[in-house]
Amino acid sequence: MEDAILIGRGEQLSRLPLSDFKAGLSGVPEFFSAKLAFMSPEHHAIRNFTVAELPRNYGKPLLPAEISRRLDLTPERVGEVLGDLERNLLFLVRNDTGAVNWAFPVTAEQTPHRVRFNTGEYVYAA
Numbered sequence: 001m002e003d004a005i006l007i008g009r010g011e012q013l014s015r016l017p018l019s020d021f022k023a024g025l026s027g028v029p030e031f032f033s034a035k036l037a038f039m040s041p042e043h044h045a046i047r048n049f050t051v052a053e054l055p056r057n058y059g060k061p062l063l064p065a066e067i068s069r070r071l072d073l074t075p076e077r078v079g080e081v082l083g084d085l086e087r088n089l090l091f092l093v094r095n096d097t098g099a100v101n102w103a104f105p106v107t108a109e110q111t112p113h114r115v116r117f118n119t120g121e122y123v124y125a126a
Contacts, residue, residue, distance in 0.1 A: 038088055045071055046081050047091055050103035055115075055123035061099035062107045102126065 010044040032083035039047075049071060050062055068078045082100065087092040101108045106115070106123045112126040 024103065035089055038084065040081075042071075042073060042077065042081050043085060046073075047085055047103070050092055050100050051106055054100070054103055054106045055117060055121040057108065059108050059123075061095055061097075061101035062103075063099050067100070097106055 003020060004015040005021045007014050007016055028123050030043075036041075047068060049067060052121055063080060065075060067073070068075045071078070073081075079098075082092065082094060082098075086094060091104060092100050095101045105126050107126055109124060111124040111126065114122060115125045116122040
Protein backbone atom coordinates (compact mmCIF):
# COMPACT_ATOMS: atom_id res chain seq x y z
CA MET A 1 0.00 0.00 0.00
CA GLU A 2 1.36 3.42 -0.99
CA ASP A 3 1.84 6.03 1.71
CA ALA A 4 -1.00 8.54 1.80
CA ILE A 5 -2.01 11.83 3.33
CA LEU A 6 -5.42 12.14 4.97
CA ILE A 7 -7.27 15.31 4.02
CA GLY A 8 -10.30 16.46 5.97
CA ARG A 9 -13.09 18.38 4.26
CA GLY A 10 -16.05 18.99 6.50
CA GLU A 11 -16.85 15.64 8.06
CA GLN A 12 -15.20 13.64 5.26
CA LEU A 13 -11.67 12.24 5.24
CA SER A 14 -10.04 11.45 1.91
CA ARG A 15 -6.79 9.68 1.13
CA LEU A 16 -4.37 11.38 -1.22
CA PRO A 17 -1.39 9.35 -2.39
CA LEU A 18 1.82 10.78 -0.97
CA SER A 19 3.28 11.05 -4.47
CA ASP A 20 0.34 13.28 -5.53
CA PHE A 21 0.77 15.42 -2.42
CA LYS A 22 4.50 15.89 -3.10
CA ALA A 23 3.81 16.69 -6.75
CA GLY A 24 1.35 19.38 -5.64
CA LEU A 25 4.03 20.94 -3.45
CA SER A 26 6.63 21.06 -6.21
CA GLY A 27 5.56 24.53 -7.38
CA VAL A 28 5.34 26.12 -3.93
CA PRO A 29 8.82 27.75 -3.88
CA GLU A 30 8.23 29.45 -7.24
CA PHE A 31 4.71 30.49 -6.20
CA PHE A 32 5.94 32.24 -3.06
CA SER A 33 8.97 33.75 -4.79
CA ALA A 34 6.60 35.41 -7.25
CA LYS A 35 4.30 36.60 -4.45
CA LEU A 36 7.23 38.11 -2.53
CA ALA A 37 8.89 39.73 -5.55
CA PHE A 38 7.40 43.16 -4.73
CA MET A 39 9.21 43.30 -1.38
CA SER A 40 12.28 45.51 -0.97
CA PRO A 41 14.65 45.27 2.00
CA GLU A 42 12.51 47.99 3.63
CA HIS A 43 9.38 45.83 3.21
CA HIS A 44 11.13 42.92 4.91
CA ALA A 45 12.48 45.15 7.68
CA ILE A 46 9.06 46.63 8.46
CA ARG A 47 7.34 43.25 8.27
CA ASN A 48 9.91 41.65 10.58
CA PHE A 49 9.81 44.60 12.97
CA THR A 50 6.02 44.58 13.32
CA VAL A 51 5.88 40.83 13.97
CA ALA A 52 8.65 41.06 16.57
CA GLU A 53 7.41 44.23 18.26
CA LEU A 54 3.67 43.60 18.59
CA PRO A 55 4.25 41.11 21.43
CA ARG A 56 6.44 43.71 23.20
CA ASN A 57 3.93 46.52 22.78
CA TYR A 58 1.62 45.44 25.62
CA GLY A 59 -1.39 44.73 23.43
CA LYS A 60 -1.29 48.09 21.69
CA PRO A 61 -1.06 48.65 17.93
CA LEU A 62 2.25 49.93 16.54
CA LEU A 63 2.21 53.53 15.44
CA PRO A 64 3.79 54.33 12.07
CA ALA A 65 5.83 57.11 13.75
CA GLU A 66 7.37 54.53 16.09
CA ILE A 67 8.20 52.24 13.17
CA SER A 68 9.75 55.20 11.36
CA ARG A 69 11.82 56.22 14.36
CA ARG A 70 13.02 52.73 15.26
CA LEU A 71 13.92 51.74 11.69
CA ASP A 72 15.29 55.16 10.71
CA LEU A 73 12.95 55.47 7.73
CA THR A 74 10.96 58.54 6.73
CA PRO A 75 7.33 58.58 7.81
CA GLU A 76 6.32 58.81 4.14
CA ARG A 77 8.29 55.70 3.24
CA VAL A 78 6.88 53.78 6.20
CA GLY A 79 3.37 54.74 5.07
CA GLU A 80 4.07 53.56 1.51
CA VAL A 81 5.51 50.25 2.67
CA LEU A 82 2.69 49.63 5.16
CA GLY A 83 0.21 50.20 2.34
CA ASP A 84 2.06 47.74 0.10
CA LEU A 85 2.18 45.12 2.84
CA GLU A 86 -1.50 45.59 3.59
CA ARG A 87 -2.47 45.23 -0.09
CA ASN A 88 -0.20 42.31 -0.94
CA LEU A 89 -0.77 38.95 0.69
CA LEU A 90 -2.46 40.45 3.74
CA PHE A 91 0.83 40.63 5.67
CA LEU A 92 -0.59 43.20 8.03
CA VAL A 93 -3.69 45.24 8.83
CA ARG A 94 -3.91 48.78 10.13
CA ASN A 95 -6.68 50.19 12.27
CA ASP A 96 -8.67 53.35 11.52
CA THR A 97 -5.86 55.58 12.82
CA GLY A 98 -3.22 53.88 10.63
CA ALA A 99 -1.51 51.94 13.44
CA VAL A 100 -0.57 48.32 12.76
CA ASN A 101 -2.80 46.05 14.83
CA TRP A 102 -2.26 42.79 12.90
CA ALA A 103 1.09 41.52 11.60
CA PHE A 104 0.36 37.93 10.82
CA PRO A 105 0.48 35.72 12.71
CA VAL A 106 0.28 38.07 15.72
CA THR A 107 -2.22 40.75 16.67
CA ALA A 108 -2.84 43.42 19.26
CA GLU A 109 -6.56 42.61 19.09
CA GLN A 110 -8.06 40.05 21.41
CA THR A 111 -8.65 36.70 19.70
CA PRO A 112 -9.35 33.22 21.09
CA HIS A 113 -5.68 32.36 20.44
CA ARG A 114 -3.07 33.60 22.90
CA VAL A 115 0.66 32.94 22.61
CA ARG A 116 3.12 33.37 25.48
CA PHE A 117 6.85 33.45 24.77
CA ASN A 118 9.55 32.11 27.09
CA THR A 119 10.60 35.75 27.60
CA GLY A 120 7.28 36.42 29.33
CA GLU A 121 5.79 38.42 26.47
CA TYR A 122 2.39 37.42 25.22
CA VAL A 123 0.30 38.29 22.24
CA TYR A 124 -2.88 37.21 20.58
CA ALA A 125 -2.58 35.28 17.36
CA ALA A 126 -4.59 34.86 14.21
